[in-house]
Amino acid sequence: MKYKSVFDIIGPVMIGPSSSHTAGAARIGKMARELFGREPEWANIFFYGSFAKTYKGHGTDVAIIGGIMDFETDDERIIEARKIAKEKGMRVKIREEEALTEHPNTARINLGDKDGEMELVGISIGGGKIEIIELNGFELSLTGHHPAILVVHEDRFGAVAAVSTVLAKHRMNIGKMDVSRRDVGKMALMTIEVDQNVEEELLSELKALPEVSQVTKITD
Amino acid sequence: MFRNVAELVELAETNNKKISDIMIEQEMKVRNKTREEVLETMERNLVVMEEAVERGLQGVKSHSGLTGGDAVLIQKYIATGKSLSGDLLMDAVSKAVATNEVNAAMGTICATPTAGSAGVVPGTLFAVQNKLNPTREEKLRFLFTSGAFGFVVANNASISGAAGGCQAEVGSAAGMAAAAIVEMAGGTPSQCAEAMAITLKNMLGLVCDPVAGLVEVPCVKRNAMGAANAVVAADMSLAGVTSRIPCDEVIDAMYKIGQTMPVALRETAQGGLAATPTGRELEAKIFGFSLNKES
Numbered sequence: 001m002k003y004k005s006v007f008d009i010i011g012p013v014m015i016g017p018s019s020s021h022t023a024g025a026a027r028i029g030k031m032a033r034e035l036f037g038r039e040p041e042w043a044n045i046f047f048y049g050s051f052a053k054t055y056k057g058h059g060t061d062v063a064i065i066g067g068i069m070d071f072e073t074d075d076e077r078i079i080e081a082r083k084i085a086k087e088k089g090m091r092v093k094i095r096e097e098e099a100l101t102e103h104p105n106t107a108r109i110n111l112g113d114k115d116g117e118m119e120l121v122g123i124s125i126g127g128g129k130i131e132i133i134e135l136n137g138f139e140l141s142l143t144g145h146h147p148a149i150l151v152v153h154e155d156r157f158g159a160v161a162a163v164s165t166v167l168a169k170h171r172m173n174i175g176k177m178d179v180s181r182r183d184v185g186k187m188a189l190m191t192i193e194v195d196q197n198v199e200e201e202l203l204s205e206l207k208a209l210p211e212v213s214q215v216t217k218i219t220d
Numbered sequence: 221m222f223r224n225v226a227e228l229v230e231l232a233e234t235n236n237k238k239i240s241d242i243m244i245e246q247e248m249k250v251r252n253k254t255r256e257e258v259l260e261t262m263e264r265n266l267v268v269m270e271e272a273v274e275r276g277l278q279g280v281k282s283h284s285g286l287t288g289g290d291a292v293l294i295q296k297y298i299a300t301g302k303s304l305s306g307d308l309l310m311d312a313v314s315k316a317v318a319t320n321e322v323n324a325a326m327g328t329i330c331a332t333p334t335a336g337s338a339g340v341v342p343g344t345l346f347a348v349q350n351k352l353n354p355t356r357e358e359k360l361r362f363l364f365t366s367g368a369f370g371f372v373v374a375n376n377a378s379i380s381g382a383a384g385g386c387q388a389e390v391g392s393a394a395g396m397a398a399a400a401i402v403e404m405a406g407g408t409p410s411q412c413a414e415a416m417a418i419t420l421k422n423m424l425g426l427v428c429d430p431v432a433g434l435v436e437v438p439c440v441k442r443n444a445m446g447a448a449n450a451v452v453a454a455d456m457s458l459a460g461v462t463s464r465i466p467c468d469e470v471i472d473a474m475y476k477i478g479q480t481m482p483v484a485l486r487e488t489a490q491g492g493l494a495a496t497p498t499g500r501e502l503e504a505k506i507f508g509f510s511l512n513k514e515s
Contacts, residue, residue, distance in 0.1 A: 001223070001375045006247045007261060009333045009370035009379075009396075010341070010363050013268045016323030017435035019334040020380050050382040053488045054433025056507060057284075059326065079326055104382040104486065126380030126388075127333045 003129065004145065012128045014073040020105050021051065021058030024124030026078060029067020031132055031144055032109045035216055036118050040111035042091040043068055049104035051124075052096040061094050064107060073128065108134075138180045138189035144218060146175055146193040151206060152214035155181045155188040159211040163190060166209070170202045187213070221246060225372050225413050225467040232409035239399065239409050240361035243368035262360045268330045269319070269342035276318025280325045284506045287436040288325060291318035308347050309451055316343025316447035320440040332363075333370040333379040336386075336435045337393035339443035341366045344397040344450050352404055365403045366396035369416050376468070377475030381428035382487040384478025386442055391423030391474060394446035394453075401454035417463035417470045419453040424470075425477055427485035429492025432503035438493055 003009065014023040033039070045064055047055050055061050059078070066081035069088070077084060085092050097108075105124040112118060121134035132142040135150070142148060149167075153159045160179065167174060173195050181188035198217045206215045222228040222242065231242050247258045277295060281288035294314035297303065303310045316339035323329045323338055332341040345362050354362070370379065373392045378384035398415035407415075423446070431437040463470065484491030493499050 001221075003371055003374040004250055006243050006364060006367035006371060007265075009374060010262065010367040011265055011330055013265060013328065013330045014335060016326050016329055016335050016338075018336055019331040019338075020382060022335065023331065050487045053490065054430070057430070057433035057489070058435065074328055076328070104483070104488075105380070124380075126378060126383060127374060128331055128335075 002125065003127075008127060008129055012073050014128060015076060015078050018058040019128040020124040020126055021054065021060045022063045022078075023073040023128035024105065024130050025051070025060040025063040025107065026067040026071065026073045027128065027130045027144065028107055028122030028124065028132070029064040029109070030070060030072070031067070031122065031130070031142070031218070032111060032118070032120050033068050033070050034218055035120065035135065035150070036111060037216065038113070039069065039088075040090065041113040043109060043111040044093045044095065046095045046097050046108040046110075048097050048099060048101040048106040048108070051105050051107055052098075055094070055096075064109070065092055068109070068111065135189065137182050140178060140180055140189060140191045142191060142218065146195070147197045148218040149192045149194065149198055149203070149206070150216040150218070151190040151192070151212055153188055153190060153209075154211045154213070155185050156211065159188070160190065162209050162211055163192075163206060166202065166205050167192070167194070170199070172196070172198075172202065222372070224376060225369065225416065225471070228368055228372065229409045229413050238361065238365070239368050239403055239412050240364040243364040243371070259357070259360055262363050265330045266359060266363060268328060270346070272319045272322045272327065272329045273315050273342055273346055275327060276322045277314070280321050280327065282321070282324040282434075282436055283326065284432070284434055284436065286324070286431070286434060286502065286506075287440045288321050290440065291315070291321055305448070308351055309448055311350070312344045312347035312447040312451050313444045315346045316340050316443040317440055319343060320443045324434070324436045324440060332366065333374060333392055333396070334381070334389045336381060336439050337389040337443060337446065339440070340390060340393035340446040340450060341397045341400070343443065343447040344401055348401055348404060348451070354404055358404060362400040362404050365400040365412065369396045369399045369412070373471055373474075377471050378478055384475065385426060385481045385486055386428045387420075387423045387426040387474050388478055389428070390439075390442045390446040391420055391426055393443075394423055394450045395420040397447065397450035398453040398457070401450060402457050405454065405458055407458050411457045413467040414462045415454045415457035417465065417467035418456055418461070419449050420467075420470045420474060421463065421465065422449055422453070424474055427481065427492050428487040429485055429494045430487065430489060431494050431499040432506050433489035433494070434506075437502070
């Protein structure tokens with residue numbers, strides 16, 4: 001079931017006017033920020049479908065920019081997000097795309113700074129709920145409703161076992177786990193939803209594994 | 221965990237409980253929280269709803285200038301004592317409008333189940349409370365009951381206008397509100413489901429065609445009518461009227477109608493009222509250009 005809590009239905013508390021186009025957009029932006037791990041210096045945002053057609057009226061642009069600056073859905077600074085980003089020196093570009101996507105409310109965010117870049121695709125499925133469906137070219141399904149660990153690793157035998165052994169050592173229970181790859185035998189992305197928030201110590205142990213090249217976490 | 225309305229009603233009736241009890245208990249289980257914690261979170265949402273209605277009743281104006289001030293007009297009209305449809309109904313309408321006018325003005329609201337449909341549930345709650353005199357906890361229960369029915373719709377159909385049209389947003393909200401009114405008025409869980417079914421049946425096919433893509437025209441007035449629909453359907457259900465089509469099948473019909481609805485009528489500002497000459501004119505005035513890519 002996509003919706004698990006009554007507060008997905010009665011909620012979120014948010015700045016108007018649209019739960020999917022404003023609150024959902026803010027959440028996609030915030031997820032991008034969290035996955036990137038720091039405030040980016042620049043962001044290119046691509047809107048598809050209903051997002052592309054109506055973002056001006058819904059404040060989808062300011063909401064997603066606000067999210068990238070770590071604002072919550074009910075943060076009134078969302079209204080001034082473009083101005084605030086400019087003052088911070090963050091370069092933001094918005095593009096409307098004509099391509100058809102599977103979900104009508106789709107946004108692609110490409111962001112980065114001098115140390116790195118990241119690209120993700122998020123969809124807003126209604127009532128403020130979102131899913132991240134692509135990260136750096138890997139398909140995934142991430143809702144942000146549970147703490148999660150994302151591990152980029154070599155696509156070879158033993159990688160999953162090595163990661164799950166570290167989790168077991170830390171008594172971390174896995175709620176859901178996905179492995180996705182772009183090409184066989186190259187790099188793969190493991191998405192692991194867990195029950196409790198993730199300690200830094202566990203992350204550094206995962207990073208030290210020979211098969212692993214990158215580790216990111218999402219907090220609840 | 222209930223997956224549909226039939227299971228929800230059965231869970232409530234076999235355990236001699238209310239719909240709101242079932243929702244509260246499920247939330248405690250899913251989130252691993254105490255009853256107090258769950259009620260406390262809902263209390264915060266209720267306070268946001270109260271503040272939004274209050275602000276709307278004082279009069280707001282959206283940035284585009286398309287909406288605002290109608291809630292004030294309706295309240296003044298009620299005060300003259302000349303209302304034909306009755307004070308309670310018009311009070312619900314004005315409070316639904318008030319909330320959505322605040323939403324359109326980029327104010328703070330609580331989505332129920334979405335922002336575009338955020339007026340119906342609080343609008344009806346704050347109107348029927350004057351007649352039913354609920355306790356604070358009963359007001360919270362109203363929101364849990366609404367949430368229980370919305371939960372089923374969101375999981376089995378859709379609550380997104382872009383995916384399912386306005387029937388999925390204001391339609392769902394109105395059905396949720398009708399069910400919650402019935403519980404607050406002392407109706408049975410089955411009667412809650414009947415009220416939801418009767419309401420949603422009358423919202424089927426409603427398209428999402430906002431002028432200029434803004435959640436203003438016709439959204440604010442659709443919330444007004446969603447609230448009216450909810451109050452009337454609740455009364456019908458409490459009178460003993462039942463729906464010939466079971467609630468779950470109505471929800472399923474809504475889902476299928478949404479899937480076959482043209483994209484132009486699903487929150488793209490390309491069809492319906494958005495594509496009328498006046499709709500296009502307003503759009504051009506607001507943005508300085510038209511969103512109509514075809515022309």
